[in-house]
Amino acid sequence: MAQAKDSFIEIESAVVRFAGDSGDGMQTVGERFTDSSAFAGNDIATLPDFPAEIRAPAGTLAGVSGFQVQFGSREILTPGDAPDALVAMNPAALKSNLPDLPAGGMLVVNTAAFKKMNLAKADYETNPLEDEDLRKKYHLVEIDFTNMTKEALAESPLKPTDKARCKNFFALGFMYYVYGRPLDTTLKFFQDKWGKRLPDLAEANTLALKAGFNLGDTMESARNRYQIAKAPVDAGVYRKISGNEALVYGLVAASKQAKLELLYAGYPITPASPILEGLSALKHFGVKTIQAEDEIAAMGMALGASFTGKLSVCATSGPGMCLKSEFIGLASITELPLIICNIQRGGPSTGLPTKNEQSDLLQSMFSRNGDSPIPIIAAHSSSDCFDCAIEAARIAITYKTPVILLSDLYIANGAEPWLIPNVSDLPDLEVPFADPNEDYVVYKRDPSTLARDQAIPGQIGLEHRIGGLEKNEEGGVSYDPNNHEEMTRLRGDKVNAIADSLPPSKVFGDVEGGDLLVLGWGGTYGAITSAVRNLRTEGFPVSSLHLRNLNPFPHDLCNILSKFKKVLIPELNMGQLSLLIRSKYLIDVVSYSKVQGQPFKVAELSNKILETIR
């Protein structure tokens, strides 16, 4: 295995995980490593993973924070099943992350942290670094990051505690050496962030980063260096984007394209809060944001704004969705446009608030009393959140309906490179309101979309009343039996009519059918596509289809499903899409559930696929 120093091993992709205490800045170094890799032309995918506590006691297992990034010269769709290299800044980080490191993996540890107290906090009875097996099983690299940082910063005017906090960048510098990453984007980051305000800090971090990098050069145990070529991506301008950022941008873009002011009302909840926070910083786009007293209020405010003709949005996560359901029913019966984003997390109840799951699909479908169908779409990756926001707005405005947009914690927090769209290429979303020169009929419908005509307050002669009691076409309260049945059917037909506007579904693999179709939705896209791609390369007759529209399903889905001998549906829940597909198409799909608060691993999926095709 030994290689001549400084000779790079060319590899296709690699997975690095940084793990340490919540206070150790692991998210920051992870982000930097990602940026640097993206700028270097690799494709990337990331997985931040932090505890539910704000700052669990330092050094404890509960306080471990991690950040994993996969980068490569080919299309990277997931943050990777397991790290090739693990950086563990303290014993707790080692303890909770080591089980994920495959034998032979690179294990970088901060020896300074392996002191008695820290070991005890991590429930280690003996120092694991003294364990011979560890050395045998992994490529162990022991560095005293703490002291080496202190030495590197001997001249710095910073306080000792502040110096000590630079050790994460020392470690980052070392990993940059190992993976041949350029330092420049990170150095620029230091300048942008602290250059003006805290030049000493910028300087200290610069020194630490460089010292770490240089250490690699002088250290025997850093004997392997890896090189990853640029990924062959389409030409264009790229940026890194997280799902919540993409959602924010998509909503603002939709408001521009629809020529409607955006009003967002939300109540903080993990992992949806960054949407409220992001939009609050965009007031110069005419965006109004309200932090409501709760999720019910957020829905009510958004619905009020929708009544006045604004593009109205709220976002929350599962528990908040429970609270919105009564209002969603009102939005459905009054047929007002509204976008409701659910950034899913682990349930039920408060569940696992900082872990991932996609278990709110059936809730989205059925949380209301009565028959109250509404459209549902799901984003499949961080950048797809941008497109989904625009699609959700299109459906809401065109069909005058609340729309649920499903994202999840993994997509929301994870980041990937994004080919920045040209604003001039974005679709026109404008839909006219009722004409004040015509007689207004509240539930007069467009014959093709079945959408009702919306009139907005402030316009002369269009005064009218809406509400939650069943109405006849003219907008009067009606208890007429046949009218109720008719309106119920129309509300359903209208939602189904959305399918007429959907593009053909794109099967990845054998368009004409084959042995197995892996059907997915939401944030499992990367893992499913990677697994299917790998198996196809190996010659297996497997294909995949990833659904964006979950209600209604696209028209061609029935036909596609019928072309495959078997259908496998992997989901991070107990089989929710499965239930809908089985019921609708009467196909005996194989449901593959994982409910561990973690994304699918590509290997798990590959195994399941192989098992299914036997």
Added chain:
Amino acid sequence: MAQAKDSFIEIESAVVRFAGDSGDGMQTVGERFTDSSAFAGNDIATLPDFPAEIRAPAGTLAGVSGFQVQFGSREILTPGDAPDALVAMNPAALKSNLPDLPAGGMLVVNTAAFKKMNLAKADYETNPLEDEDLRKKYHLVEIDFTNMTKEALAESPLKPTDKARCKNFFALGFMYYVYGRPLDTTLKFFQDKWGKRLPDLAEANTLALKAGFNLGDTMESARNRYQIAKAPVDAGVYRKISGNEALVYGLVAASKQAKLELLYAGYPITPASPILEGLSALKHFGVKTIQAEDEIAAMGMALGASFTGKLSVCATSGPGMCLKSEFIGLASITELPLIICNIQRGGPSTGLPTKNEQSDLLQSMFSRNGDSPIPIIAAHSSSDCFDCAIEAARIAITYKTPVILLSDLYIANGAEPWLIPNVSDLPDLEVPFADPNEDYVVYKRDPSTLARDQAIPGQIGLEHRIGGLEKNEEGGVSYDPNNHEEMTRLRGDKVNAIADSLPPSKVFGDVEGGDLLVLGWGGTYGAITSAVRNLRTEGFPVSSLHLRNLNPFPHDLCNILSKFKKVLIPELNMGQLSLLIRSKYLIDVVSYSKVQGQPFKVAELSNKILETIR
């Protein structure tokens, strides 16, 4: 058709509808007619139907209130598709009810009310009584109830307005004559209700009732009288009972049988309010009731009481169910027993609050975030609410889980005779709490039921904490991936384990299978069973099965379904049970939906059944 006077025509069953203004006391006379028929030994079923407004302006169509009763010498399962006799106290009542009266039906009108103003209020341009077609089409009986009542009460000391209000009993007396009903139960009712407090009123009503009866004797147009033999029912003590009454009694009975105090928390909502009201009057049973500030609070209070080891119950209707969903998730993850009754009404949103529907089944299944399965049972008739309350309590206490009990407006308000159970025959529901002499493990499970061990505050040494974050077996907060998956599966398995405790399903008809199974649930039982019974009498190979347990389904359901060539699922919704059955058993069931705020008619169902078996 003409018969000699006073000779009774023997018939098997009849349907009478009383209709008038909300202020006319139609519900009261309907109830009296029902009681009198029940005491006379007929089987009965009733359908009260009143407007959403408290007192819509007198005489208007919006203010019409109706009460329909079917009574017979055979088993009566529905209030009847259409009336044989309609009593219309004013033009508005005539207008809105006449479409339901089949040609040849008896039409009794209060001529005094057919004055210009009343006609206008009912949107009649001419007096319909002057229309020759009306006479041709129906057996029209015109009586000036208003004046005849006045005359009959000439001697009464009541005020003229109070006298006028006795006309409903005059009309009732007349109908008693027509259908040969005994007067005594009604006379007793007058004495019980007013004999002491308002003897003049009791006397006046007595006079009016008798005068109405006597009028029949002297009136040419009352030429037909009908006689209905006693229904051949099991021996025993009977009473009339409505669904909400039965629920109240069932809950109290369950609390006795479980040896647990009953705590009920509720927020008023139509049609569930009578449960709060009924239980509030039973404090001498140790029942505590709280009128909460809303449905969320009601759930929280009930859950708090459940934590202390009480039998906890709340009841609401659809919109209130929306509000409870977050708390139901908490009840599910903390595994606390709780009964949540949903008296369904027309949705979505506020919908048709005084009309019937069974459209909250999927909401019951899926309203929560995350995978959060909970048991669901549905009552199929008014008296069945008693048994269902006991069954819900059994499941909740035995399996430590929230249970949803579905009833509906039709069952809740409608009444039927009930063979009063012997208290000593009721099941024992007692389940022990955790033993203070053993070490307590919060999620230690009973191996057969999978229920956890519940310990209640106040007991020494069993102190513990529960909550909405995922827990490990010991009750500690756990973010461990495998633990979460394990707990999620256990919660699901526990609910499924309930099926082990269910009795075999009873197919009505061909137990060995056949051409068609009509599968139903909830309040459609009477209509489905009547239709199937009638068709079987005519020789058609149709059978039916009515589900009480909707989650989990009984084990034998799969086998039963597989024995029939076709399965028809009639529902007062857009096909909710259908969806669950299709998904679970992959059977191409025929869904038959009616969403008109009205129960199924037997004829509609019969037609659909015939169409389905072709």
Added chain:
Amino acid sequence: MKTAVTGEENALNKKDFVAPNDVRWCPGCGDYAILNAIQRTFPELGVPKEKFVVVSGIGCSSRFPYYMNTYGFHTIHGRAPTVATGVKVANPELSVWMVTGDGDGLSIGGNHLLHLIRRNPDVNVLLFNNRIYGLTKGQYSPTSEVGKKTKSTPVGSVDYPVNPLLFALGSESTFVARTSDTDMKHMVETFKAAHAHKGTSFIEIFQNCVIYNNKTWEPVTGRESKSEQSLFLEEGKPLVFGAERNKGIRVNGFDPEVVTLSENGVSESDLLVHNSKTSNPAYPTLLSQLNYPTFPTPFGVFRQLEGRQTYESAVDQQVAASKSKQGEGDLQALLTGSDSWVVE
């Protein structure tokens, strides 16, 4: 083609605000009088008809929007404040009126009402207090008296009631008033004052439910009792009441007491003088406790605090300030951000 009906030449009148739908409250319900008062008030406010929006929750009272020929939204139980906030923030030019009941506003909807009031958008809140749940047929409400027997409290209620005015004061209200369905003139005056106030105006209206709680306010507002049991607040005037206007309210420390003028040397100058503009809420709080039978019940404006910014104008100002500071948002620049890279 419809034309605007505003301005002098084309003055609005009551009929303009009568919706085509039949009004469906019980005959004799106090809601009719309030509807009437609003329909008389609106034409006099100088607001074009199409700018009115009436938002309500659920309850008998909340059917109100259906009977007003304006834009209207009959929402869900208890949530009208949220919809009203959304409407007002989205379009501050609209004149937003919210109708709620004692159950809708103070039972299920208390939290939203609290937050509406403290945020202070320019919304006029009319709380119809009949001390009962009308629409659900007669259960007690959060304003029902202790011991009240209703359908859900056959042996009397045990919940200590909410005082709507004290609640509003506790919610940092800038305008708190009380009026009664029995007093058309006073209602119209009060509604006009509420409209004139910039910020959330909270008005409790004593309303009679003939069916389930008949005459609940009769001891205070009834023809016979009114002069002795009602106290009409007038700005800058001493708190005087009584058929002969010979009684008044005096304070003793923080304890109010009823005194008779020219008895024991009491004169008008000893009485509390009504000042709805004190910034400390202690005075209106004290007033809110004057209740039948110990005290006459005050009607009028308890509190009117000027100068607190309305929520919608603060939101608008931040938008305007951001635009002027950062320039009108450039979507392409936003999407591109500062850390993009080019792949060729």
Added chain:
Amino acid sequence: MKTAVTGEENALNKKDFVAPNDVRWCPGCGDYAILNAIQRTFPELGVPKEKFVVVSGIGCSSRFPYYMNTYGFHTIHGRAPTVATGVKVANPELSVWMVTGDGDGLSIGGNHLLHLIRRNPDVNVLLFNNRIYGLTKGQYSPTSEVGKKTKSTPVGSVDYPVNPLLFALGSESTFVARTSDTDMKHMVETFKAAHAHKGTSFIEIFQNCVIYNNKTWEPVTGRESKSEQSLFLEEGKPLVFGAERNKGIRVNGFDPEVVTLSENGVSESDLLVHNSKTSNPAYPTLLSQLNYPTFPTPFGVFRQLEGRQTYESAVDQQVAASKSKQGEGDLQALLTGSDSWVVE
């Protein structure tokens, strides 16, 4: 076999209330001090350990029950008052303590808190006020100051804040107090007073969030500022404060003002004398408005009203009265009713 640990011979101590779980608040969080104070208070209340139930909502503060070795229920956001009510009504013998945050209790949970307080069950409410959302990482809360910059208000918040004490007073509270995480002795005293009060006790606790709102109360409770900026309420004593105890609060009509003793002839007798038992809430309302920087901020018991029945005892009484009037319910008689008939 476990044995009871009550009574003199077997006195409880702080350790009995320390749960085995690791405490997971941020190092330096004010919640630690409050936990400590409660763990010191409980053993001194004479309540057997197994009778304590701690109920909370969601938030950093609401993790509290996990750290107390008592019965505990960590419920859902904003709903703890409902669960606490259920527990207390179901079993009045339990000593129920509710922990909530400024977001949990006053944003999403305001309505339940209002109704808990006005119903007056004997529940002790601890509201940890750090004027921020801790657990969701730093958005403003309903108690945050206007203009506050947080994650969700990058250019400052525009919502006028809720005053927790005024809110409680507006909710008909019978016991209102304030204490601070910086003052162990005062916390323990206040918690004991709350326990002693029969009815709902509402306590606002100034709490520091080191991470998202560090030193928010420093100007009032900080070592340097405390003596000049804090006013400790003592029953029957004049409102005096200051390092030299030479300042006091006087009223002018209903307007409070700060005066210096022995300046301009001001003496103690001119000052307001603390009386937590006035039945009219005007006085505690006035106190609730004394705030930094214009006034010293009061700590202690603002209001303590005796004599209002607790909710659970009223419920129990009705049950008992019904039993003694109608006799213990007979199920068979209930089922049979009065209108049954026999089929033979």
